[in-house]
Amino acid sequence: MQTDQKLLEPQQALWSYLDNLLQEIPRQPVSEPKPQVREQRPVRERPPVAPLRQEPKRLPAARPAPSERATPAPQPVTVPATMLPVPRKERPEWAQAEFQALVFSVGGLSLAVPLTSLNGVLKWPKEGITPMPNQPDWCYGLLRYRDQNVRVVNTAALVIPPDRPELMPTEPPRHLLVVDGGRWALSCNEIGDVLRLAPEQVKWRRYGGKRPWLAGTVLKHLCALIDTEAFAYMLAAKNG
């Protein structure tokens, strides 16, 4: 019974995390040069979002339309630099029809990456990764792969929220997933199966929100589907 209780708690934590991913982010007025029609949608009732820790970056204020000048201007929402908006469709192009995705795990979190976005799957090299001077915590360093210097990313540090320490890996990564044309490699602990998915089997994220790298959630397998293009965009933005 105690064992069952121990198993239940991490599982509950995982379900709670995935449940949060499936819920839409509260719509707050955002001053950004986007079509005004988006700001007219009703906002659902949901619990308040905790304030972000990182240094906020102010978005340029949008010029209000003449019809809005009579109403109080919405307060601009500051967005961290790490959450630069990614112009994306509701569903990525590779997901317009049936597609295949490779499941992998990072600590206690299951993720999936579409095969069309994958350039290679490697074992963690025996000779290790070459760390670069003053590199950030989310980066392991460089790997030489097919005549390219690939930047190896600590996936856990990027996708597991700080308030979910129980999901963090307890072992060093064992595999690398090369993406974005060989520019980046995502570290992971285990490689799983390849899934053949229909678009209807995924709950798609509509807006960038807090996790621009999240394309959606595979409902049956309870794993987060990565949008590697958005992920690479986020990494490039972090790079400055």
Place this chain on the structure above:
Amino acid sequence: MSEQARRQEQGAITQWVTFHLDDEIYGINVLQVQEVLPMTEIAPVPGAPHFVLGIINLRGNVVTVIDTRMRFGLPSREPEPSSRIMVIEAGDQVAGMLVDSVAEVIEVRESEVDTAPSVGNDESARYIYGVVSRDNQLLILIDVNKVLTREEWQEVALL
């Protein structure tokens, strides 16, 4: 293609003094390395910048010793018998760089040098000349002129 034409295509050959910090290997252009000294007593200088370990007496001249580990974002470590002070020239400045060990001088063709992709830090991108793949390992080439900013070099000169 003649041997001469092939060599011209691959670019000039430069020599680099390689050194270690932890398990990683770095290189400095041999033309910028004046000499390599065994570890010696470094006298701390009160009020010196944080990247300066202190000064040494080199044949009557004062040479400022830079904390290379700290500069590269590595944790501090007590010097060991293998530690060395590389006396380098950066423009008209001379300084020492404390490293874990000095390895060998290697030859590098310009065509072998790859631009190092940035990994999230403009500071390091400034002084990394490039990377070279050798024996399943990446060698990081350093431009000593840029290890310190102009202002930092001026601070060193005042010590």
